[in-house]
Amino acid sequence: MAKPKDSPKKSNENKLVTGKEIMKRRTPADLKLTLARFESDPKKAYTAEQLAEIGAITLKWNQIEGSIDFIGAYILFTKTPICLQVATDRVLSTKTKLSLLKECLKRASLLDEKAKGCAYECFAEVEQCRAYRNAIIHHHIYDHEKGIGSYVDESRSPYQILVSLEALQALYGILCALLDELHEIDLLFRMETDAQRPGRFNEKEMQFQPFSGEKLRESILRSGAKPVANRLNFDP
Numbered sequence: 001m002a003k004p005k006d007s008p009k010k011s012n013e014n015k016l017v018t019g020k021e022i023m024k025r026r027t028p029a030d031l032k033l034t035l036a037r038f039e040s041d042p043k044k045a046y047t048a049e050q051l052a053e054i055g056a057i058t059l060k061w062n063q064i065e066g067s068i069d070f071i072g073a074y075i076l077f078t079k080t081p082i083c084l085q086v087a088t089d090r091v092l093s094t095k096t097k098l099s100l101l102k103e104c105l106k107r108a109s110l111l112d113e114k115a116k117g118c119a120y121e122c123f124a125e126v127e128q129c130r131a132y133r134n135a136i137i138h139h140h141i142y143d144h145e146k147g148i149g150s151y152v153d154e155s156r157s158p159y160q161i162l163v164s165l166e167a168l169q170a171l172y173g174i175l176c177a178l179l180d181e182l183h184e185i186d187l188l189f190r191m192e193t194d195a196q197r198p199g200r201f202n203e204k205e206m207q208f209q210p211f212s213g214e215k216l217r218e219s220i221l222r223s224g225a226k227p228v229a230n231r232l233n234f235d236p
Contacts, residue, residue, distance in 0.1 A: 023132050023167055027150065027158040038141075045144035046163070053168035054136060060175040061133045064126065065094050067182045072097025075189045076104060094130070098123050101189070108192050119188065122181045129178065132171055135161035 039045040046054075073089035092100070102123060105116050131153070139149035139161050147164025 023162040023171065024135050024151075025160050027160055039144055040141060042141065045141045047165065050147075050163065050165050050168060053165065053172055054163070057133060057168065057172050057175065058137060060172060060179065061129075064129075064175060064179050064182060067179065067186065068094050068097055068101075068126070071182075071186050071189050072100055075186065075193055076100060095127070098127065101185075104189065104192070108188075110192055111188065119185050122178060122185060125174070126178055126182075129171065129175060132161070133175075135159060136163060136168070136171075139163065 042051065069089055072092065072094075074085050077085050077088055102120065105111075105119055108116060111119075135151040135153070136149070139151040142148050142150040142160070144163075147162055147167065149161045149163045151159045151161050153159055
């Protein structure tokens with residue numbers, strides 16, 4: 001007598017996180033335009049927790065954007081008149097400022113390639129999260145029971161975005177981590193552009209002496225390249 005076959009496991013059971021999961025996808029070609037239940041009122045379609053996460057994502061992104069704007073307009077152009085810094089901040093978009101920061105990284109003299117790679121990776125994640133944030137803020141309610149919204153991006157291409165509570169909480173956590181990394185990158189650019197180079201006060205000469213480039217390289221990369229989120233240590 002043949003043994004009964006084991007029942008197949010559910011596809012979602014014991015599924016491991018790969019790090020390649022995405023919140024945004026192209027709208028499927030076989031998309032159904034009619035749903036079993038459609039709700040147009042956001043307060044009825046989404047829970048209070050979902051709405052709170054959407055609001056938190058909006059505010060956290062404002063902080064990230066403000067950090068990029070400050071580095072891109074004031075730190076990169078620290079030795080230009082303040083009127084030009086303000087004009088630069090107004091004229092350049094956040095996306096353009098990120099491109100400028102990447103160009104500055106290419107010519108950085110205090111960081112090695114691994115350290116630069118950490119900053120590049122942070123900028124890439126910021127750009128990805130920018131697309132997610134835009135989709136969440138500008139999406140239309142679609143299948144609220146499954147946590148799926150619809151969205152047309154800047155290229156007028158239709159997409160779907162996850163707005164489930166779990167997805168929103170995960171994105172908020174990523175934004176918090178990126179903001180911490182941007183604070184560290186801010187410090188790196190301050191040193192690289194000589195906008196605020198660390199040093200120590202010389203009591204004999206009664207003046208502040210900035211650390212040399214060699215001293216900074218030793219302090220930043222003392223034990224090899226470290227993640228950007230690590231705190232920098234400037235021991236005398």
